[in-house]
Amino acid sequence: xxxIKRVVLKLSGEALAKDKGFGFDDATIDNICNNIKKTKEMGxxxxxxxxxxxxxxxxxGRNVERATSDTIGMLGTVMNxxxxxxxxxxxxxxxxxxxxxxMQEVAEPYIRRRAARHLEKGxxxxxxxxxxxxxxxxxxxxxxxALEIGADVILLGKKGTDGIYDKDPNKYDDxxxxxxxxxxxxxxKRLQIMDSTATSLCMDNxxxxxxxxxxxxxxxxxxVEGKEIGTIVKESF
Numbered sequence: 001x002x003x004i005k006r007v008v009l010k011l012s013g014e015a016l017a018k019d020k021g022f023g024f025d026d027a028t029i030d031n032i033c034n035n036i037k038k039t040k041e042m043g044x045x046x047x048x049x050x051x052x053x054x055x056x057x058x059x060x061g062r063n064v065e066r067a068t069s070d071t072i073g074m075l076g077t078v079m080n081x082x083x084x085x086x087x088x089x090x091x092x093x094x095x096x097x098x099x100x101x102x103m104q105e106v107a108e109p110y111i112r113r114r115a116a117r118h119l120e121k122g123x124x125x126x127x128x129x130x131x132x133x134x135x136x137x138x139x140x141x142x143x144x145x146a147l148e149i150g151a152d153v154i155l156l157g158k159k160g161t162d163g164i165y166d167k168d169p170n171k172y173d174d175x176x177x178x179x180x181x182x183x184x185x186x187x188x189k190r191l192q193i194m195d196s197t198a199t200s201l202c203m204d205n206x207x208x209x210x211x212x213x214x215x216x217x218x219x220x221x222x223x224v225e226g227k228e229i230g231t232i233v234k235e236s237f
Contacts, residue, residue: 002226004152006045006119009036010142013054013080015159015214022054024083033087035217039224040093040124047115047125047149049142050084052076058134070134074101077138081107081128088124095124100132100141112148119149139198147205154207155223156194157214163231164193164211181233202233209233 015032018025040046055076061069078099085095096118097107108114110127118125130141139156146154161169162177166189169175183203187196193211194202202209212219212230222229 004044004224006149006151007047007153007155008142008146008149008151009046009048009155009157009220010139011048011050011080011084011157011214012138012159013051013076015157016050016080016083017054020054024054029083029087032214032217033084033091035220036088036124037091037093038221040122042221042224044224045119045122047119047127047145047151048081048084049127049138049145050077050080051138052080055079067134070130070136074129074132077130078103078106078128081126085126093124094122095126097126097128099129100127101129115145116149137195137198139194140201143194143198143201143207146207147201152208154202154209155220156209156211157220158193158211159214162213162229164191164233166191178231179228180237181231182235182237183233186233203235206235
C-alpha cells in the first residue's frame with residue numbers, strides 16, 4: 001500500500017513466542033521491533049495492539065467464568081505490551097504504553113486524544129488490555145483503536161500464513177490465496193481471519209485491513225515501500 005502515514009499494527013501473542021507457543025522468544029521480539037524501527041524511520045506513525053494468546057485466551061478458560069477469563073487475557077496483553085515497549089526503547093524509540101484497564105503505576109490510561117498526540121510527536125503507542133471489557137477480542141480492539149485515532153489501515157500480522165486463504169494452507173495443499181477481498185466476502189465465506197465483530201466494525205466504517213505474514217517481520221518494511229504482499233481487505237476496489 002502506498003501513501004499510508006498512520007497505521008495500527010496488530011500483533012498476536014503467539015507471534016511473540018514463535019515456536020515455543022508460550023511466553024517470549026527474545027530473538028523474535030527483537031526482530032519484529034527492529035523492523036518496526038525501520039518503518040518508523042521511514043516516516044510512519046505506528047500504534048500497536050498486542051494480543052495475549054501466548055499466556056491466556058479468554059475463551060479457552062473452560063473452568064473459569066467467561067468474564068473473569070477474558071480479564072485474565074487482558075492482563076496477559078499488558079505483559080506483552082511491556083515486553084514490546086522494553087525492546088523498542090532499547091532501540092532508542094520513544095514509546096507510550098496505554099491500557100484500557102486503569103493501572104497508573106504500569107502504564108498510561110487510554111485516552112483517545114492523548115494517544116493521537118503521542119503519535120503526532122513521533123512516539124510509538126502500544127495499546128494493551130484490549131477494550132477493557134470482556135467478550136471483545138483484541139481484533140475488535142485493533143479495529144476500534146484504528147478508527148478512534150484515524151489510522152489509514154490495520155496491518156494484521158499473522159503467524160503461520162502470509163495472507164487470507166479459502167482454507168488452512170498448513171493443512172491443505174490446494175488452498176487458494178486471496179490477493180483482494182471485500183468485508184462482505186469475508187463474512188459470507190466465513191473466513192476466520194478476524195472475528196465477525198471486528199470485521200463488521202471495519203466494514204461499517206470502511207477501514208482497510210492488510211493481512212500479512214509476521215513470521216518474516218521484514219514484510220513490514222515491504223508494505224511501507226509499497227510492495228504488494230498479503231491480502232488487502234476493503235469495501236471496494
